[in-house]
Each structure stands twice: as structure tokens, then as C-alpha cells.
Amino acid sequence: MYKIQVIKELHSSEGKMILDVDISVKQGSFTSIVGKSGAGKTTILRMLAGLVKPDKGSIHSGGDVWFDSNTNKNKIPQERSIGFVFQDFALFPNMTVLENLKCVQSEKDEKQIKELLSLTGLTALASCRPDSLSGGQKQRLALARALVRKPKLLILDEPFSAIDQDTRIRLQQEILKIHKSYNLTTILVSHDLTEVLRLSDYVIEIGNGKIMRQGNTDLFFSNEGKTDQFRMTGQVVDLFYENEKRFANVIVGNMLIKVRVEDSMEALLRIGDIVLLSLNDFNPIIKKINT
Known part of the structure; x- marks a missing residue:
């Protein structure tokens, strides 16, 4: 369990x-922190990592004290x-992909580096420098470099904000696979609620420096029966069958709406599509928006 009790002006x-x-934050969980810009989300991550010092409070990793203002204890990030x-x-531009990994490895382990290059699809690019990589490849390198020190906690600060939608979805799937296979505890800060829904099992909303609400992902996003707008745009985050009928989960704002997909729409919809929801006798109808 990670316990963060901090105050910072x-x-x-x-x-x-x-x-x-x-x-x-429970060990092994995938927790997302959401909220408006300036709410304090990134500062929480940076205090947890030891990059920013809280004014007061404490940070614990299990029984290990990382920060305590009462005893003046403050472990450096490397500890x-x-x-x-x-x-x-934050890649080193003058180093190759391989060198970016080796330079932060705490002890030499060629096998681990080969595994990470393979896991992130960068084996063929090991001799390339970051300026020759695509946005998705740079993101995978940043992820591999974060993992090369064999951390127990992985922190992701808006990791996909500058990446196109298709690449973002692929990277999200890779992150989730790595989270599970490495038995990590992961904390994500994101403005993308579809991303949060796909990846997280717990969500914390921060507003004006305070926790507004928190809970398991399903409960956090669930808002069934609230249809106060006649037309709403949203994004498809899941497609599934239930009793041989096709359904879509669509996220609109902070609402997750389950929608029956008509036969005429079934072959057209994909995860990530932007759609229009309208109400007909209080039943939501889904229509794909061409983008």
C-alpha cells in the first residue's frame, strides 16, 4: 500500500x-488521477517520486518511509x-535507443534490455536516436527506460497526450499488458476519460487541490438513467455482446452510457469512434460521426 498524506502550497x-x-493506492492496482488543469495532479506524482518536496505530511511505501516532515526524512528519487x-x-537526444536504456540501468543486465526492447517493439530500432523515432516509438522508449530499473511503482503523467488516436489505443493495450506481466502498481494522470476507463481499476478526482470523489472505476463512471440532454457526443470505449445482442459503452463527460447497437451500425462501429447519442422514447440511439 502506498500512502500519500501531503500538504503543498x-x-x-x-x-x-x-x-x-x-x-x-493498493499494491498491484492501476489507479488514475483525473481533474481539471491546475488541480494539482502532476504535483502529487512529482511529490511521490521525490522531485517536489511537500510542505507537510508523509509518504509511505508499505512500511518504508519516503517522506516525513516531522522527522525531516526525505528519500531522493533514486532511493x-x-x-x-x-x-x-525526457529522452537523451544524443544517445541511441539502446544507450538510453543502458545509462539508467542500476546494474548491467543484457537479458532484461533485450526483453524490454522486444516487449516494446524497439529491437530493430536499438541503434537509432530519438529524433528519428515516431511519437509512438518515443513513448515506448520512455516506457522501457522507466522499467529498466525494475521499479515497483510506475508513474505515467499524461503519457499519450501528443499521440494520434490509433497509436494511443495500441500503447494503452501495451501498458496494461506490461502492468500485469511485471506485477506493477501503476498511477496514471490523464485528461482522457476513455483512457482512464480502459486502463484503471480505481479513479481519484482532484479539484482545487482536494479530493472531490474516488472509487472503483465501474462505480466512478456509472451514471445510468441520467439523460438530461437530448443529443450528446461521446466516444466508444467498448463493444460487446450480451444475450446475443450487440452493445457499446460510450463515455460522455464523466458518464458511461450503455447503448444497444442496431444491426445497421454493427459493422461500422469501432472502439475510439466519436458518436452522437440521441433519445427516442428515453432509449439512447447511437450514430457514428464522420471525422
């Missing part, structure tokens, strides 16, 4: 803000078993 676009949170994937990748 921040300066937002609206003036001074006090970040005051008490967060528990915390964390892999951090930054929004801007």
Missing part, C-alpha cells in the same frame, strides 16, 4: 492554492523504487 492561474490530499514516464518523454 501551489500558485495556480487563479492565485494561491493549497494542495491537501490523503491518498491510498524510491519508481519508474516515471514524463509527458515530454
Whole structure:
């Protein structure tokens, strides 16, 4: 269990803000932190990683104390078993893919590097430098570099914000596979609620430096029966069969809406599609929007 009880004074676009949170993250969970820009999400990650010092409070990893303002204990980032994937990748531009991995490896392990290159699809690009890689390849390299130190906790700060939709979905699937195969605890900050829904088993919403609400993903997004708009746009996050009928889960704002897919639409819909929902006798009807 990771326990984060911290207070930090921040300066937002609206003036001074006090970040005051008490967060528990279960070992092995995939937890997402959501909220508006400036709410304090990234600062929480950076305090957890040891990159920003809280004003008061404590951070524990199980029985290991990483930070405690009462005892002035503050472990440096290298002493915390964390892999951090930054929004801007933070790769070394003068090094090859292979060198980017070797330079942060705590002890030489050629087998592990080969496994990570294979897992992230970068084996054939080992001798390339970051400026010759696509956005998705850079993101995979950043992920491999975060994993090369064999962390117990993986932190992802808006990792897919600069990547196209198709690549984003593929990388999300890879992240989830790595999370499970490496038995990681993962914390994600994202503005993309479809991403949060696909990956997370627990969600925490931050607003103005405070926890607004939190809970298991299904409960967090569930809002059945609330149809206060006649027409809504959303994104398909899942397609499935139930009693031999085709359904789609569509996320609209912070609502997850289950919609029956008509036969005429079945072959047209894909995960990630932007759709229009309209109401007919209080039953939602789905229509794909051409983009």
C-alpha cells in the first residue's frame, strides 16, 4: 500500500492554492488521477517520486518511509523504487535507443534490455536516436527506460497526450499488458476519460487541490438513467455482446452510457469512434460521426 498524506502550497492561474490530499493506492492496482488543469495532479506524482518536496505530511511505501516532515526524512528519487514516464518523454537526444536504456540501468543486465526492447517493439530500432523515432516509438522508449530499473511503482503523467488516436489505443493495450506481466502498481494522470476507463481499476478526482470523489472505476463512471440532454457526443470505449445482442459503452463527460447497437451500425462501429447519442422514447440511439 502506498500512502500519500501531503500538504503543498501551489500558485495556480487563479492565485494561491493549497494542495491537501490523503491518498491510498493498493499494491498491484492501476489507479488514475483525473481533474481539471491546475488541480494539482502532476504535483502529487512529482511529490511521490521525490522531485517536489511537500510542505507537510508523509509518504509511505508499505512500511518504508519516503517522506516525513516531522522527522525531516526525505528519500531522493533514486532511493524510491519508481519508474516515471514524463509527458515530454525526457529522452537523451544524443544517445541511441539502446544507450538510453543502458545509462539508467542500476546494474548491467543484457537479458532484461533485450526483453524490454522486444516487449516494446524497439529491437530493430536499438541503434537509432530519438529524433528519428515516431511519437509512438518515443513513448515506448520512455516506457522501457522507466522499467529498466525494475521499479515497483510506475508513474505515467499524461503519457499519450501528443499521440494520434490509433497509436494511443495500441500503447494503452501495451501498458496494461506490461502492468500485469511485471506485477506493477501503476498511477496514471490523464485528461482522457476513455483512457482512464480502459486502463484503471480505481479513479481519484482532484479539484482545487482536494479530493472531490474516488472509487472503483465501474462505480466512478456509472451514471445510468441520467439523460438530461437530448443529443450528446461521446466516444466508444467498448463493444460487446450480451444475450446475443450487440452493445457499446460510450463515455460522455464523466458518464458511461450503455447503448444497444442496431444491426445497421454493427459493422461500422469501432472502439475510439466519436458518436452522437440521441433519445427516442428515453432509449439512447447511437450514430457514428464522420471525422
